[in-house]
Amino acid sequence: MAWRSRMVWVGAAALVVSTSAGLVAPASADTLSPAPAPTVTPGVTSLMVEWDPADPAYPVPVGIRTYTVELSLPKWHRHWNAGGDSSLAITGLNPATAFVATVHAFDDGTEVMTSVPSSPVQPVMPAAPAKVSVVPGNKQVTVSWAVSAGAGGYVVFRDGAEVGTTSRRVATFVDTGLTNGIVHRYRVVARSGFFHPRRGTATSGSTASSPRSFVRPATTPKAPTGLTGIANDRSALLRWTATPAADNGGQAVTNYVVVLGNSRVLPPCRSGVTDPCSSLPPGATAAWPSRLVLNLGPENAYRFRVRAENVMGQSGNSGRTKPIRPTAVSPPFSMGMRGRSITALQQRLMWAGLGDHVTGVFDSETRSQVRHLQGKFLYDQTGVVGPGTWSLLNRITRDKGVLPASCLSDSLCISKTQRILRKVVNGVVVRTVDARFGPEGDEDLATAEGLFSVDYKDGCSDGASPSSYESMMAHCHVSTEYKTPMPWSLFFNGGQAVHYSYYFNQDGYWGNSHGCVNVRDWDGVYWIYQNTPVGTPVYVYW
Known part of the structure; x- marks a missing residue:
């Protein structure tokens, strides 16, 4: 129960005029002298008031049943009931005001002790909201932040003007009705939500977050730049510079569309399509900045444009390529031919x-x-x-010159279709070797496909020779299951590894591995082993 009262001193006694219970009672004639001032510790929009009933100044002839804490300012005071406790946390206070605390002791509504008033103490302002982030959308921006301890609510500002408020438990705000493409700047203020002593209404002390960077609501992307094209056999390889999300109000490009001439949008290539169409590199997503255009007529001149696409729509056309003339290759070809x-x-x-x-x-x-x-x-x-x-x-080199997206960093890029392993460094193929795999259709022996990484390596000691099976058994890793040597092993999927194979070198493609990626080039696999650290990505694909 909170007491609101005023003390009227009459000689050695005091009257407590209670506005909540209407009690008027004289204090005990044995009222002692004032007790020591309480200890007041400031918190975020709060004060912790503590006193010591064991202090010799506190005991009185009659039992103390309850304490109240009075906070006061000039021309204003208020009581909080502490019950029989010796401390009280008072929250929701104005952090811009210094309060004086006094403790009163009561016995059956009669005040029997009053402490000396404390020195003025000011509560702490709520911390500025942290981790403010902004996410642009269609004609709106979502602002979010971390909750500030002690905050009574939040005020959101756009370009210096207040645009909305939230309660103390809501740390997000959606600013709507914006114009796409216009840049804005946001900040968030934590308000204290204290009880104002003069008006008796909630008002706001405030601390602003650091202003966020400029934010542009989402819009359609800018047109791609840097478009180039290379003529191939009845096809053309197109490449361009990816459109950054920053150019689209933060909304990433989700797809690129190839345009033939000025307006003919090419469909994705599918089985049975005989008209010009666009194809992705193996393993690439629709946002990859490259396409292979197939089914082009030989000797004709083609010019292409590209459009970027995101959730807001498509960009305009990019600049045009120079005329591209696909070749027409008609076998047979043999010694002495040229062109x-x-x-x-x-x-x-x-x-x-x-x-x-x-x-x-x-x-x-x-x-x-x-x-x-x-x-x-x-x-x-x-x-x-x-x-x-x-x-x-043609079948195994359909995407001539285009690496899968998973092979564009340092990696081992392994194609089952082409039966080769490529060592890639910074997106450039630096070494290529023939590769052999486990039999397809055999669940136990087929080589796994997908993206892996080199887990560990096991090489050979001095004395190993590609021409001597016995030397490899003596100096290199040996399969515990098949009891065959595995020189220069790079393990990437459990027991599956890239390694030199004696039998691959002897028998070629008339046999299979037991699930590993066999290599028959001793010098090649040794070089790859030496230059491929643990953790290197391994991508196996068709």
Whole structure:
């Protein structure tokens, strides 16, 4: 119960005029001299008042049944009932005001003791709201912050003007009715919500958060920039600079649309589509800044534009590419032939991991690469590119020049389709080796697909030789399950690892691994082992 009273001193006695109970009683004639002042500790919009009943100045001839704490200012005071306790926390106070605390002791409504008033003590202001964040949306911005201890509520300001308030438990505010594309700045103020001594109404002491950076409500993205195109066999590879979310009011780009000419939007490529269409690189999301445009007519000139897309809609068109003229490659190709078709052949052989020999002339090195390709996929090794070999090469190099999105940092990029392992550093292929896998369809032996990382490594000691099975058994890691050597092992999925395979080197693609990624190039896998630390991403895909 809170007491509101005023003391009227008459000689040695006092009358307590109670506005809540209407009691008027004389104090005991044995009332003692004033007790010591209480201890007052400031808190956030609060005061902790404490006193010591064991102090010799407090005992009285009659039992003390209750205490009250009086906070006072000039021309104002208020009592709080402490019951029989010797301390009282008083909350919801004005942090801009210094209060004087006095303790009163009562016995059956009769005041029998009054302490000396404390020195003026001022409560602490609520802390400024922290972790203020702003998220732009469609014609609105959501402002949120961490709750401030002792705050009675919050006031949100936009560009210096108040735009809304929340209660003490609500630490978020949605500012609506905004114009997309206009930049704003926000700050949040914690108000104390104290009881005002003169008006008896809630009002606000305040502490502002640090103003947030400028925020632009979400809008459609800006058009992509830096668009380039490369002609391929009946196709074109397009690349551009990704549109940053900061250009879209914080809303990230979710897709890019390829436009042929000025307005023809190309659909995604699907089975059975024969008209021009756009295809993503393997493993890439729709927000990846590259597309392969397929089904283009040979020798025609094409110009492309690109649009960025987010939740708000599409940007305008980017600038146009220069005219792109896809090549038309018609096999067979053999020794001595030259021209653009041979250049296209050599480019695809290069992307299949068979070297970097691009001269436009079908020479002995090109023939050797063709034979390697044919043997790798169990074709007759004629060295001549007929329709079957050309169809195979087109299938495994469909996305020529485009790495999967998961392979664009330092990684081991392993293609089951091409049967190769690429060592990638900073998005650049620095080494390529042939790879063999576990049999597809076998749940126990198929090589796992997906994104992994190198968990641990196990190499070979001195004395290991690729020509000696016994030396590998003696000096390299040996499979505990299959009792075969696994030189230069890079484990990435439990017992599955990238490693040199004696049998792959002997038998080629007539066999399979037991689930590992076999490599038959001793020097190549040793170099990869030496230059691939634990933790390196490993991406296995079709």
